[in-house]
Amino acid sequence: MEAVVLILALLFIAFVALGVYVTVKAVRAAKRGVERTVTQARRTVEDTALRAKSYGQGGVTAELAQLRLKLRTSMRATQDALQAGVTEDASLSESLGLFQRLSAHGHELDDELRRLEREPDRATTASLLPGLRERTERITASAESLRWAARDRARKFADDDLDSLSAQIDVEAGALRHWSSATPSHTSPSAADRPTAAADWPEAGPAAADGVPAEQTWPETGAEQGAGPAADAAAGAGAGPGSTIADQPPAITGRDPRQQASYPWEKTSRPETTT
Numbered sequence: 001m002e003a004v005v006l007i008l009a010l011l012f013i014a015f016v017a018l019g020v021y022v023t024v025k026a027v028r029a030a031k032r033g034v035e036r037t038v039t040q041a042r043r044t045v046e047d048t049a050l051r052a053k054s055y056g057q058g059g060v061t062a063e064l065a066q067l068r069l070k071l072r073t074s075m076r077a078t079q080d081a082l083q084a085g086v087t088e089d090a091s092l093s094e095s096l097g098l099f100q101r102l103s104a105h106g107h108e109l110d111d112e113l114r115r116l117e118r119e120p121d122r123a124t125t126a127s128l129l130p131g132l133r134e135r136t137e138r139i140t141a142s143a144e145s146l147r148w149a150a151r152d153r154a155r156k157f158a159d160d161d162l163d164s165l166s167a168q169i170d171v172e173a174g175a176l177r178h179w180s181s182a183t184p185s186h187t188s189p190s191a192a193d194r195p196t197a198a199a200d201w202p203e204a205g206p207a208a209a210d211g212v213p214a215e216q217t218w219p220e221t222g223a224e225q226g227a228g229p230a231a232d233a234a235a236g237a238g239a240g241p242g243s244t245i246a247d248q249p250p251a252i253t254g255r256d257p258r259q260q261a262s263y264p265w266e267k268t269s270r271p272e273t274t275t
Contacts, residue, residue: 047072053117060125061117067136068113074140075106078147085150089157095146102146106139 050072053065082099086092113132119125 060122074143078143081147
């Protein structure tokens, strides 16, 4: 029972600690949001007041307001550009460090310009304006140099990435259009690629000039084989010196069983046994 009570007490303490932690985090986040909102509202009010002074008044006060407005606008734009770029390019962290050192001089100049706005001695303030103007130009020029360098770097990286992507797309498009290099195996050849009827099978031999069919390559049958070499020999033996083939009577010879045509599908005759 004591163990259960101890576990419940520990759970209660853990939930209370978690609730306190979440509450503190929420309060701090709300405080930061309020401070950010107040700072932004104060900045907007000051910028509006400076614009009103620069356009509504003249003399030393208007020039001081213009210098402050120019300084604040340039420094704020550079800060936003560097903070936005450092999240994507870590090499801008050094530039951001240099800008923070430059911001110290900018804040010092802005405070001095604010004090001079309330200075009743306008003659002394007017004598200080050339030096203040030069300092403002130097600070804003340095801030603009950092800002445009960061923007040029980001644009260069974007252009390089776009060039690489365009080259890859061109290669892929060329590969997709390369359909005529090889005919697919499932397509039938065109009529121009098919062999002609005469080229399907090899010719038996050259044709005679007088229309006599060319010599056959297939084996002749028995009747045609009888008129082969044996018949030619008999006809040559019976022909006289002055006789021609047309004057000789056709020879009647028996069929030689040893010269009978044999075909691959016929079986070889076997001699009968006497036993």
